[in-house]
Amino acid sequence: MTPDKIDVLLATGRVTVEHDNEHRSFRHHTGMLTALLESTGRFRVRVLEEFRGIGDELLDRFDVVLVMYEGRDDYHSVAEGFGTATEQALLRFVRDRGRGVVWFHGSSVQEPDWGWPEEFDRMRGATLSRETGLRPRPQGEVVVRTTEPRHAITEGLDARWAVVNDDVLTGARMDPSARVLLTVFDDVDSYRRAGWPNAHTPVVIPPGGLEALPGMDTEQPLAWVNEWGAGRSFCVTLGHDWDTFRKIPFMTLLVRGVEWAATGEVTLGPPERTGAARWRVWPYYDGDPSRFDRAVPAAAAAARH
Template sequence: MKTTPIAAVLTCAAMAAACPAPAQVIVTIDYRPPETVQRVAIPVNPKEQRLRVLIVSGQNSYEHDWTGVNNMLRTMMQDTKRFDVRVTEDFDHGTLAELKAYDVVLLNYSSRWNYADPVQHLWSDDAFKALYQYVREGGGLVAYHSSFTWGRDIPEYKRLIGATMEPGSSRRAPPGSFPVHIVDRDHPITAGMREFVWTYNDDMYTNMAMDPEAKIHVLATAHDAAAAYDPRLTGPKYPAAAYTPEKLKAMKGIDADHPQVWTADYGKGRVFSITLGHDEVSLHFQPLQTLILRGTEWAATGKVTLPVLEEAKDYPTK
């Protein structure tokens, strides 16, 4: 029988001590990075009778690549085979007849180039009235991200979408990525989702002015933590002198949860409001995709048939 020399055994033992076992289990999954080149959505065969979506856009703030976002939304929706999507960048003289050709309207519009600009580009009075009547008579509406950065001086628009940002009191909290708490996991839109999901390169709208007449039902919130304003985390966009411990303590809504996603009725229509979805980067992530796709379907029909995407699914934690 062959024996192992003592020196060899000691060498192996020394090597094992010097090279401890990995602390993290390496898991290989079926994965590929998100596409960085945007595809152009191709036409849909009318015989498929998909839900018809109209994205109303054409003016937005300088921080938002609305043309890129519109394209990603359209492609993402059409890939589900549930939606047929059109985009208009000219709703200045929109009509009720134009809107009634669609099952749901998605607003990706802001009237100002800069959030604080005193001058804004508004639709005509008739176009506003057409939108209100469309939803009131049963049309679906999705209010998306920058839709909340204007309309604070238009009472009926504010009531339609449920809330707006108010310069001087509302704010964009610093974190570019943050957890979103799904506080109602029984609603058709959120059923089957994890309790906490993440969004990336996004805006946390905090301290919004909620319209008292809009009876909203909150689906998801985010927490505006004072610790997130630490200048070592925020960078130069948030001047340290403006967020000292004393000033943070006095800020309204600090260390509190703030609505990010909600639903509401407006007449016979359904409104789905989602403050998330800043740009093309955030739209690559499945939790946000899940909320947008299922929320749009719900606004159009009152029901949800689309699945929760894999990275947004609930899973056992015990």
């Protein structure tokens, strides 16, 4: 029996300039998130570009909220929250109603002086702020590690895989309740080679130098899950660069993470990329590849298109 579709509310809108430039790249991100999720056949996605002010009545129509909202224009600005009514509604949505929330990329960041509810950190299972050493590590090719291969979200993923030119946020301080799925080794040499920090990165270097930054030369969490109240939270700080969306491990991690946050279970596998299915274009999960399969008579394949 085909499972019921999961209703996803993709909450976006105000994001930092690097995600919302003259090309409206945040809409490209929302388009890619929507296309990837819906291509699995498991999700029905609705995008909302003004999340502030909504309450229980709207949220109750959905199984999971995917947050791609930063509430500020750049790294140096104070973020604007959702407003008390919406923030409390989201907490009830997860804690009391047993639904899910997904924190995507920079939406996980929450400085203590921004006025967001402290419970948001407990809901996501981690604190991400400059006080914990939060920083975007130097860009380039980065090898990430599947730290917890026994979780349903990461089962079968490569033990190590690479991302290129992503904005890899490190320095999260994890709650004991969180379960880390994905990490990166945050080596100090990569910072030295990059001449870090730059003006874009408002991180204070301690007197001991780069080596004294919290978590330096250790495995740093990039994706994790947390059960909070009756509901669930999935966080992934990767996803800045569009090339990351084409990585099979990332695609699998993301769709499974959203499914798990919504239901507590995982039914989705990676997209099929063998045989005729290797000809599918992104997002790889859907599309009839029979026209490329020589085992299917040409006339029959053509009739399907």
